[in-house]
Amino acid sequence: MRSPAARYLAALTAIWLAASIMAVETHAEFEIAASEFSGRVSLEGRAFPQTGIDASQRSYTTGFVVEPKLYLEEAGGSSFTLLPFFRYDSVDSVRTHWDLREAYALLYGELGEGEWEVRLGVDRVFWGVAESQHLIDIINQIDFLEHPNGEVKLGQPMVHATWTGDWGTLEFFGLPYHRPRIYPGRRGRLRFAGLVDRERVEYESGAEEWHPDFAARYSHSFGPLDIGVSVFDGTSREATLVCAPPACGGSVFPYVFIPYYSQIRQFGLDAQLTLDSWLLKFEAIHRSGERNPLGREEGIRTALIQGRGFEGILGQYREEEYVAAVVGGEYTFYSVFGSTADVGLLAEWNYDERGRRALPRRQPMTLDNDFFVGVRLGFNDVNSTEITAAFLTDASRETRNLGVEFDRRLFDQWSLHVAANLILSIDPLDVQYVGRRDGFYELHLEYNF
Amino acid sequence: MRINRAYSWALALLAPCLILLFWLGMPPIARPATPEEIGLKIAIESRARDDGFGNFTAKQAMVLRNKQGQESRRQLRVKVLEVAGDGDKSLMVFDEPRDVKGTALLTHAHKQEADDQWLYLPALKRVKRISSSNKSGSFMGSEFSYEDLSPPEVEKFTYRYLRDEPCGDLTCTVSERFPVDKKASGYSRQVVWQDKDELRTWKVEYYDRKDAHLKTLTIGKYRQYLDKYWRAGEMNMVNHLTGKSTVLSWADYQFRTKLKKRDFSKTGLKRAR
Numbered sequence: 197m198r199s200p201a202a203r204y205l206a207a208l209t210a211i212w213l214a215a216s217i218m219a220v221e222t223h224a225e226f227e228i229a230a231s232e233f234s235g236r237v238s239l240e241g242r243a244f245p246q247t248g249i250d251a252s253q254r255s256y257t258t259g260f261v262v263e264p265k266l267y268l269e270e271a272g273g274s275s276f277t278l279l280p281f282f283r284y285d286s287v288d289s290v291r292t293h294w295d296l297r298e299a300y301a302l303l304y305g306e307l308g309e310g311e312w313e314v315r316l317g318v319d320r321v322f323w324g325v326a327e328s329q330h331l332i333d334i335i336n337q338i339d340f341l342e343h344p345n346g347e348v349k350l351g352q353p354m355v356h357a358t359w360t361g362d363w364g365t366l367e368f369f370g371l372p373y374h375r376p377r378i379y380p381g382r383r384g385r386l387r388f389a390g391l392v393d394r395e396r397v398e399y400e401s402g403a404e405e406w407h408p409d410f411a412a413r414y415s416h417s418f419g420p421l422d423i424g425v426s427v428f429d430g431t432s433r434e435a436t437l438v439c440a441p442p443a444c445g446g447s448v449f450p451y452v453f454i455p456y457y458s459q460i461r462q463f464g465l466d467a468q469l470t471l472d473s474w475l476l477k478f479e480a481i482h483r484s485g486e487r488n489p490l491g492r493e494e495g496i497r498t499a500l501i502q503g504r505g506f507e508g509i510l511g512q513y514r515e516e517e518y519v520a521a522v523v524g525g526e527y528t529f530y531s532v533f534g535s536t537a538d539v540g541l542l543a544e545w546n547y548d549e550r551g552r553r554a555l556p557r558r559q560p561m562t563l564d565n566d567f568f569v570g571v572r573l574g575f576n577d578v579n580s581t582e583i584t585a586a587f588l589t590d591a592s593r594e595t596r597n598l599g600v601e602f603d604r605r606l607f608d609q610w611s612l613h614v615a616a617n618l619i620l621s622i623d624p625l626d627v628q629y630v631g632r633r634d635g636f637y638e639l640h641l642e643y644n645f
Numbered sequence: 646m647r648i649n650r651a652y653s654w655a656l657a658l659l660a661p662c663l664i665l666l667f668w669l670g671m672p673p674i675a676r677p678a679t680p681e682e683i684g685l686k687i688a689i690e691s692r693a694r695d696d697g698f699g700n701f702t703a704k705q706a707m708v709l710r711n712k713q714g715q716e717s718r719r720q721l722r723v724k725v726l727e728v729a730g731d732g733d734k735s736l737m738v739f740d741e742p743r744d745v746k747g748t749a750l751l752t753h754a755h756k757q758e759a760d761d762q763w764l765y766l767p768a769l770k771r772v773k774r775i776s777s778s779n780k781s782g783s784f785m786g787s788e789f790s791y792e793d794l795s796p797p798e799v800e801k802f803t804y805r806y807l808r809d810e811p812c813g814d815l816t817c818t819v820s821e822r823f824p825v826d827k828k829a830s831g832y833s834r835q836v837v838w839q840d841k842d843e844l845r846t847w848k849v850e851y852y853d854r855k856d857a858h859l860k861t862l863t864i865g866k867y868r869q870y871l872d873k874y875w876r877a878g879e880m881n882m883v884n885h886l887t888g889k890s891t892v893l894s895w896a897d898y899q900f901r902t903k904l905k906k907r908d909f910s911k912t913g914l915k916r917a918r
C-alpha cells in the first residue's frame with residue numbers, strides 16, 4: 197500500500213495535468229508581464245521545560261523553515277502562484293516535512309455588472325472573524341506539525357469560483373481530495389500520549405480521500421456590518437482517533453491510533469460589526485455526521501475485550517450533531533498616553549453544545565465554555581514591535597492557558613519572534629489532560645527576501 | 646411735464662434705496678466675505694480642480710530618519726479610484742519591509758460617515774475589517790499619520806483664511822483648517838500654504854491638541870498630469886518634538902488605467918500583491 201504522501205503527489209499530478217490543459221486551452225499565448233520571487237527562511241528552536249509523558253519524547257528541538265514564493269502575471273491580469281514549504285526538525289523525523297502551500301492559477305474578468313474569479317490548483321482559504329479559535333474555517337486541513345494553534349494550514353487542491361456584485365460575494369469550492377491531519381512522531385512533543393497511524397487512514401466514504409467535497413459561502417458588507425454564511429459538505433478535517441488492536445489497547449506503548457474521517461455537513465455564520473474603535477464578533481456552526489467516543493467508554497471497552505476489530509469499535513462511537521459558537525469583541529485605544537503605541541483589548545466566549553463531551557477541533561483543546569482574554573500592545577515604532585498576551589480559561593473546569601508573544605523587526609530583512617505557551621493548570625477530566633506537560637517556549641529568527 | 650419731472654425725481658431718490666435693499670438682500674455677493682468663507686471657498690476650489698481624474702496608480706518610497714540619522718525604508722504601491730459623490734477608494738500594497746510584503750490596505754473613504762477599511766494579511770490569507778478611527782496613528786512607523794495621507798475631504802474640516810504671502814516665486818494663500826471630528830484627529834488645527842495660481846499645497850504646519858507646533862510638511866517636485874492634475878513628487882515631514890523625519894517620494898504616476906470598481910472589493914483585495 198502506498199503512503200498518503202505518495203498518493204497526494206499522484207493526486208497533485210492528476211490535477212495539474214487537468215489545470216495545465218485548461219490553461220493552455222484558454223490562454224494559448226501566455227506572456228509573462230510581471231514576475232516576482234520572494235519568501236522567507238526561518239531558524240527556529242523550541243524548548244519544553246517539562247519532560248514528556250512518554251520517555252521517548254525530547255525536550256528541545258531546533259530546525260528551519262524555507263518558504264519561497266514565485267508569482268507570474270500575464271498581461272491580462274491572470275496569474276500563477278507557487279509557494280512550496282519545507283521544514284527540517286532536528287528531533288522528529290515526521291515534523292521534517294514538505295508541503296505545497298499554494299500552486300494555483302488565478303483568472304478573473306467581468307460578469308454583467310460584477311465580476312467572476314477562478315482559482316484553480318492548491319490554495320489556502322481563511323474564513324472567520326474570531327481570534328481565540330477559527331470555528332467556521334474549514335476548507336484547509338491544519339498543519340498540526342507546525343503549531344498546535346491551528347493557524348498554519350496545509351495546501352488544499354480546489355476549484356474556487358467567486359462571483360462578486362453589488363449584492364455581495366458568492367463563492368463555490370470544489371474540493372476533490374482530502375488531506376489527512378499529520379500528527380507528530382515518536383520523539384516529537386505536542387502529540388500527547390499516543391501516535392497516529394500515517395499509513396492506515398480510514399474514511400467513511402468508499403471513495404476515501406477522493407470523495408468530492410463541496411463548500412459555498414455568501415458574504416457581504418452592509419455599512420459597518422460584515423456578514424457571511426457558509427456550508428460545507430464532505431470529509432471532516434478533524435480525525436476521530438480509534439484505538440484498535442494490535443497497535444493500540446495492548447501492552448505496547450505508545451499506542452498507535454487509527455485516524456477515521458467522517459462525512460460531515462457544517463453550516464457556518466460569521467459577523468463583525470465595526471463601530472469606531474469597537475469590533476464586535478460572532479461565529480457559529482451547526483455540524484452533523486461526526487463520531488464521538490466520549491460517553492461510550494463502556495461499550496468501547498467491551499468491544500476491545502471481545503476482540504472486535506476496527507469496525508466493531510467504531511460502531512460504538514456516537515454519531516452526533518451539535519452547535520458551537522464564539523462571541524466577543526475587541527477594543528483599541530489608539531496613541532495611548534500621548535505615545536504612538538496602541539493597546540487592544542480582546543475578549544471572547546467559546547461555547548460548545550456538547551459540553552464535557554466536546555472534542556478538540558482546530559486546536560488540541562476543547563472549547564466548550566471557555567473565556568478568552570487578550571491584550572495586544574503595538575508600539576507602532578520603526579521596528580514594528582508588538583507584544584500580545586492571550587489567556588484562556590475554562591469557566592467550568594480548572595484548565596487555564598497563557599500565551600505570550602513578542603515580535604520585532606531587527607533590521608530591514610531580519611525579524612525576531614519569541615513566544616511562550618504556558619499551561620497554568622489543567623483539569624484531569626479534560627480531554628487535553630494528556631498534554632499537561634507540553635507547555636513550551638519558542639524562538640524564530642526570520643529572514644525575508 | 647411737471648408730473649413727469651416729479652416722477653423722475655422720485656425715481657432718482659428711490660433707485661439708490663432699491664439698489665441698497667437689493668445689496669442687503671444678497672450679502673455674499675457684495676459684502677466682503679468672512680475669513681471662514683474665503684477658507685472654505687479655497688478648499689472647495691482645490692478639491693474641484695482634482696475632479697475627474699478617474700483613477701491612478703503610483704509608487705511610494707519612504708525614508709524614515711531618527712534623531713541620530715539612522716535610516717529605515719518603506720516601499721508600497723498605491724491605487725486610487727475616484728468615486729462620484731463620495732470619498733475615493735484606495736488600495737495600498739506593501740513591498741518593503743519584506744516581512745510585511747504583500748500586506749494590503751483597502752479604504753473606502755466617505756465624505757460624512759466613517760471610512761471603511763480592510764486589511765489583507767497574506768501569511769494567513771485573511772481579510773480583516775479594521776477600525777478606521779485610528780486617524781492619528783503612525784503609518785508604518787513613519788512621521789506620517791493615516792490622516793496626513795488621506796486626501797482632505799472638504800466636509801471633514803472647517804476653514805479660516807489668514808493672509809496672502811510670497812512663497813518662493815509664487816504668491817500663496819495661507820489658511821487654517823480645523824477637524825470637524827475632534828476626537829478622531831490628532832490635531833487641533835493645520836496651517837496650509839497653497840499657491841494662488843494652481844492651488845497646489847506647498848507647506849502644512851500641524852498643531853497638536855495642546856496647540857503646540859508638532860510637525861511641518863513641505864511638499865515639492867510637482868508635476869502636471871493629463872494637462873490638469875498636479876501631483877507632488879516629494880513630501881518631507883519633520884517632527885519638531887522628536888527630531889525624526891520622513892521623506893515620502895512618489896514615482897510612476899499612471900492616470901486612467903484599467904482599474905475598475907471591482908479591483909477595490911474584498912475579492913480584489915485578496916488578489917492584490
